[in-house]
Amino acid sequence: MASRGSSLIIVESPAKARTISRFVGRQYQVKASMGHVRDLPKSRFGVDVENGFAPQYIVIRDKAEVIKELREAARGVKRVLLATDPDREGEAISWHLAQLLGLDPDQPCRIVFHEVTEQALKEALAEPRSIDGRLVDAQQARRVLDRVVGYQLSPLLWRKVRRGLSAGRVQSVAVRLIVDREAEINGFERQEYWTVEARLRRGQGPEFEAQYWGTRGEKVELKDESQARAVVAEAEAQSFRVESVERKERRRHPPPPFTTSTLQQEASRKLGQGARRTMAVAQQLYEGLDLGARGRTGLVTYIRTDSTRVADAALGPTAAYIKKRYGAGLAQARRWQAQKPRAGVQGAHECIRPTAVDLDPESVRSFLTPDQYRLYRLIWERFLASQMKAAVLDTMAVEITAGPHHFRATGSRVKFPGFTVLYTEGRDEEEAQEGGVLPELSAGDALEVLGLEPHQHFTQPPPRYTEAMLVKALEERGIGRPSTYAPIIDTIQQRGYVVKEDRRFHPTPLGVTVVGLLKNYFPDIVDVGFTAHMEEALDEVEAGRADWRQVVGEFYRGFAPLLLKADSIERQKVPEEETEEACPQCGRRLVVRHGRFGRFLACPGYPECRYSRSFSRPTGAKCPQCGQGEIVERASRKGRRFWGCNRYPDCRFVSWQRPTQRVCPRCGAFLVRRRAGRGYRYACSRPGCGGATPAPEDAAEGREAP
Numbered sequence: 001m002a003s004r005g006s007s008l009i010i011v012e013s014p015a016k017a018r019t020i021s022r023f024v025g026r027q028y029q030v031k032a033s034m035g036h037v038r039d040l041p042k043s044r045f046g047v048d049v050e051n052g053f054a055p056q057y058i059v060i061r062d063k064a065e066v067i068k069e070l071r072e073a074a075r076g077v078k079r080v081l082l083a084t085d086p087d088r089e090g091e092a093i094s095w096h097l098a099q100l101l102g103l104d105p106d107q108p109c110r111i112v113f114h115e116v117t118e119q120a121l122k123e124a125l126a127e128p129r130s131i132d133g134r135l136v137d138a139q140q141a142r143r144v145l146d147r148v149v150g151y152q153l154s155p156l157l158w159r160k161v162r163r164g165l166s167a168g169r170v171q172s173v174a175v176r177l178i179v180d181r182e183a184e185i186n187g188f189e190r191q192e193y194w195t196v197e198a199r200l201r202r203g204q205g206p207e208f209e210a211q212y213w214g215t216r217g218e219k220v221e222l223k224d225e226s227q228a229r230a231v232v233a234e235a236e237a238q239s240f241r242v243e244s245v246e247r248k249e250r251r252r253h254p255p256p257p258f259t260t261s262t263l264q265q266e267a268s269r270k271l272g273q274g275a276r277r278t279m280a281v282a283q284q285l286y287e288g289l290d291l292g293a294r295g296r297t298g299l300v301t302y303i304r305t306d307s308t309r310v311a312d313a314a315l316g317p318t319a320a321y322i323k324k325r326y327g328a329g330l331a332q333a334r335r336w337q338a339q340k341p342r343a344g345v346q347g348a349h350e351c352i353r354p355t356a357v358d359l360d361p362e363s364v365r366s367f368l369t370p371d372q373y374r375l376y377r378l379i380w381e382r383f384l385a386s387q388m389k390a391a392v393l394d395t396m397a398v399e400i401t402a403g404p405h406h407f408r409a410t411g412s413r414v415k416f417p418g419f420t421v422l423y424t425e426g427r428d429e430e431e432a433q434e435g436g437v438l439p440e441l442s443a444g445d446a447l448e449v450l451g452l453e454p455h456q457h458f459t460q461p462p463p464r465y466t467e468a469m470l471v472k473a474l475e476e477r478g479i480g481r482p483s484t485y486a487p488i489i490d491t492i493q494q495r496g497y498v499v500k501e502d503r504r505f506h507p508t509p510l511g512v513t514v515v516g517l518l519k520n521y522f523p524d525i526v527d528v529g530f531t532a533h534m535e536e537a538l539d540e541v542e543a544g545r546a547d548w549r550q551v552v553g554e555f556y557r558g559f560a561p562l563l564l565k566a567d568s569i570e571r572q573k574v575p576e577e578e579t580e581e582a583c584p585q586c587g588r589r590l591v592v593r594h595g596r597f598g599r600f601l602a603c604p605g606y607p608e609c610r611y612s613r614s615f616s617r618p619t620g621a622k623c624p625q626c627g628q629g630e631i632v633e634r635a636s637r638k639g640r641r642f643w644g645c646n647r648y649p650d651c652r653f654v655s656w657q658r659p660t661q662r663v664c665p666r667c668g669a670f671l672v673r674r675r676a677g678r679g680y681r682y683a684c685s686r687p688g689c690g691g692a693t694p695a696p697e698d699a700a701e702g703r704e705a706p
Contacts, residue, residue, distance in 0.1 A: 008077045009111075010070060010097060012084055016116060019288025019296040020083070023118040024125075031073055033084070037063045038096040040143065045151050053144050053552045057096070067100055074101050079109075081128060086112045086349070087304050088142075088542065089483070091135035098131060105131040114311075115355045116288050116298030138541040141548035145169055145534070148556060149525065152563055161514060161572045166495055169531065170480040171488050172518055175497045176526040177473055178465055179507045179515045188461035193221060194228035195457065198407050199450040200240060200400070205439040207450060210400050210409035217406070228454035231405060238403035240447040246397045250412070251390040254419035256308040256336045257351035257383045260482030261475045263303070266382070268468035269426030271374055272503070275467060275486035279303065281375045282352070291359075291367045298355055299364070300379055304483045307349040308336040310386075314353060318387045321357045326421060332389045353383040381423045391418035396438050400447065411438030428469050464504040478532035499599060509575045521566040524558065576604060585611045599635070619643065624669035624686035625653035631670070633658075655685055666691035 006027045011017050017032045024030065038057040040046035048054040059067060074080050082097055084090035091110075098105045108128035113120040149169045157165040196212035212231055214220040222228045258266070260279075267278040282303040288296040315333045322331040336351065354376075361377035368376065392415040400407040414420075465473065471485050480488060492498050497511035507515075515526060524530040534555065540546035577592040583603040590601045592615060602612040616632040621643075623629040629647035643659060645651040657672035664671055664684040671682040671693065684691035 006077055007079045007081060008073050009081045009083050012090070012093065013283075013287055015284065015287040019116050019298055020121060022295050023121045029073060029077065031070055033070065033093065033097060034063065034066050036060060036093055036096070037067060037100060040147055045147070047144055047147055049556065052549045053148075053556070055140060055144055055147075059100070070097070071101060074103075081111050081125070082109055082131070083111050083113070083124070085304065086114055086302055087483070088135045088139040089304075091132055092139040092143075095131050095133075095136045105133070114350060115301040116286060117355050134542050134544045137548040138538050141538055141541050141551055144548075144552050145555060148552070148559065152559075153522065153525070156563070156566055157514060157517075159571070160566075160569060161517065162510065162574065164495075165510075165514065166491070167514070167518065167525065168488075168491070169525065169534065170474075170484060171491050172515070172526050173479050173528055173531045174470065174474060174488050175492050175507070175511050176515050176519075176528075177470065178492075178498050178505045179512055181462060181465060182507050182512075185461040185464065190461075191459040193223060193457050193459070194225060195222065195455050196228055196231050196235070197453050197455060198235070198240070198400075198402075199453075200409075200447045201450055202242075202439060202441060202445050202447055208409055208411070208436075208438050210398070210407040213406045213408045215406065216404045222454075225454065225456065232452045232454055235402040235405050236449070236452055238405065240400055240402045240407070240449055242441050242443055242445040242447065243399040243401045243406075244443050245399075245441050248395050248397075249415070250393045250395050252393065252418070252420075253390045254334075254385045254388055254423070255382065255425045256334075257310065257353050257386045258379060259306055259308060259351060260304050261306075261471050261485065263352055263379070264471050264482070264485060265468040266378060266426055267375060268466060268471070269428065270378065273371075273375075275471060275489055277371070278375065279483075279486050281371050282379075284372060285376055285379075289367060289372070291364055297359075299359065299376055301350060301353050301355060303352055305349040305352060306482060307351060309350045310335050310353065311350050314357075315387070318357050318384065322384060322387060326388075330388045330418065330421065332387065334387055336386060351383070351386075352379055354380050357384065385419040385423035388419035388422065389416070391420045392416035396441075398438065398441055409438060411436055413437045426468075428463075428466060428472070464506065466503050466505075467500075470505065477528050478535050479528065480535070509577065513572050513574045517566075517569075517572055521569065522559075522562055578604075583609060583611050585609050616646065618646075619659050621659035621670045623647070623651060623653050624667075624684075624689075626651040629653075631655075631659050653687075657683075657685075659685065662693070664689060664691040665693065 007029070009020065009024065009028055009030045011020060011030065011032055012035050014032045014034075017030045021030045037060060039060055040055055041058050046056045046058075048056060080101060080103055082094035082103075084093040084097075094110055095105060097103070098109060103109050108130055110131050111124040111128050113124040146169055150166060153167040154165060157167055198210045198212070199207055200210055201207050212220075212222070212235075215231075222231065256262075263282065264275040264278050267273045268275070271278075273281075282300065285299045286301070286303050288298040291297045312335075315335070319331040319333050357380070361373060361380050364376070365373050393412045394415045395412045396410065398409040398411075400409065463469070467489060470489065471482075474480055474485060474488075475482065492511075493500065495510075496508055497514060498505045498507050500506075518526045534551075537546060537551045541548045541551060579590050579592060579601065581590045581601070582588070583590055583605070586603060586605055586609040588603055588605050588609070590611075591604050592599055593602045593612075599615040600612055601615050603609040614634050616634050619631045619633060621631040623631055623645040626645060626647060629645040629651050631643050631653075632646045633641060633643055635641055643655045643657070645653040655672055657674060659670045660673060660682065662671040662682055663669065664686065667684065667686050667689050669684055669686040669689065671691075672685050674681060674683050682693045
């Protein structure tokens with residue numbers, strides 16, 4: 001047996017190193033690089049434009065001791081293996097480590113695995129390979145492109161708009177999406193329309209509803225009340241009769257297992273969790289956690305992936321587990337090959353899934369934090385559902401006539417629940433509910449009319465983006481990569497370009513101003529199609545079909561002249577949102593400003609007058625503690641929203657839950673919504689009351705309850 005430490009394995013994080021140490025023999029040392037070890041300098045441009053855009057890397061300032069320790073460890077071993085993450089970023093880290101440690105990148109010094117398990121590590125150790133230069137080039141191209149845009153465009157924004165701003169190849173497009181959506185909303189003209197609902201019954205059977213569809217076989221849109229009332233008046237004089245009944249069987253297939261972006265979207269919808277927090281917790285699950293007698297174990301596969309592919313080795317155990325726990329009739333192995341592969345670069349990746357399906361969430365719950373447990377349960381349930389049969393619905397569509405008028409009723413019932421016994425996918429917006437179970441009806445049946453009611457409606461503008469919707473929009477348009485979405489969303493909020501209110505993004509005047517400037521002078525930077533094209537070019541570099549210097553050079557030849565032209569524009573003025581409230585120190589009207597932690601009120605006379613205070617929004621709810629003040633929405637110093645009495649500091653009532661319009665059945669104070677197990681309940685806001693009511697069923701899946 002080789003002496004202890006004859007080989008050195010280098011990974012990124014100490015947590016991953018501790019997990020791997022459990023699986024390797026005494027002949028291996030495992031060290032962590034603590035992430036990136038080299039990067040472009042922060043204090044200067046760091047790209048030699050005249051010499052093929054050569055990047056000028058330096059050792060990251062606080063990594064000198066880490067590099068020293070790794071060099072000492074490498075000198076005392078026969079072999080060094082670089083085991084960084086299996087993506088472009090991880091490949092680049094391995095390449096930088098090879099440069100610093102004097103390793104030959106063309107020799108088999110690189111091992112790759114997609115889950116931190118003993119079997120995966122053994123397979124990787126048996127097949128070391130050289131560092132993939134194509135992946136390194138693709139990462140270098142992305143890094144240089146982002147540096148060219150960021151370090152040359154951001155100073156322009158400092159000079160022409162405001163100090164401290166930044167622009168980015170992807171972040172600017174994300175802001176544009178939000179700004180453009182706000183313009184759509186502001187320019188939207190509501191259109192009135194009406195519907196007519198009939199409440200019907202056959203004989204003594206149960207009541208059901210049907211909607212007016214049209215007249216004399218043609219679909220009719222009811223534009224105003226007079227049209228709706230005319231239909232009601234005419235239909236009331238007619239006999240209602242079933243004209244036809246159509247029965248069908250419909251299948252609802254399970255959603256595929258998670259990719260990085262769909263995990264971020266679903267965590268936002270169901271857990272109310274931001275992309276950054278989701279990825280931080282997912283990283284902990286991937287790197288490994290202490291599971292008591294099991295030791296440190298990686299619970300999920302690699303979390304940065306665009307692929308829904310399922311490894312063949314996972315199919316058999318998953319099917320066996322589903323048959324044992326949920327019944328033999330539910331299992332259906334699905335490989336979920338990617339439907340739209342990008343330049344063939346993701347073929348080796350697979351979905352985010354549990355490393356062992358028998359480690360169900362409840363069995364490991366005691367070892368996990370609440371956030372870790374909730375996210376692991378989401379991943380586990382989604383993956384198992386993806387390996388189950390489709391749900392089967394019996395649907396029924398009924399055509400009903402009332403003289404010349406036609407009404408329609410639809411209904412469905414679950415014939416076979418399939419994957420829905422375990423999992424239901426979250427939704428960004430409320431969707432039209434499927435009709436309930438209709439009574440047995442046949443063509444020719446006479447129907448009793450219990451009521452005919454006209455209803456007024458208005459068309460609605462497109463909704464503002466939630467975090468889940470923004471991630472989905474970026475992915476659908478081919479902008480950025482899933483691993484970049486979390487920092488993008490953080491950056492555009494920290495720079496004050498957008499704010500999040502009621503879980504939806506609103507552009508600030510600053511964001512609108514910056515996007516307007518970029519549209520006028522750098523249209524490609526904020527053009528969705530151009531940005532997606534650049535992502536495709538980077539994929540071509542990764543696939544070995546393009547040279548990264550040519551890709552960057554093509555971009556720069558169009559960018560540099562625009563930069564010179566834009567330097568001559570006048571300084572842009574950012575409009576301020578003025579309020580009716582007077583400054584208590586100088587009398588000027590306070591304005592709403594946007595800082596790193598959200599909105600606040602400030603005097604426009606700064607620096608002569610330095611008055612400012614937190615922004616508050618009235619809710620209309622009466623304070624349950626003092627009974628005199630009104631509850632207003634505020635933000636903490638760290639940007640977290642809370643609700644408190646506007647008589648502070650005389651009254652110090654504070655709630656971290658939003659007031660609802662529901663009242664306590666005991667004392668009449670407003671109720672707040674609180675999480676209870678997998679659902680919600682409404683609890684009294686008055687300290688010491690203890691009154692509560694159950695939440696409606698729609699809150700169980702994490703949607704906003706009324």
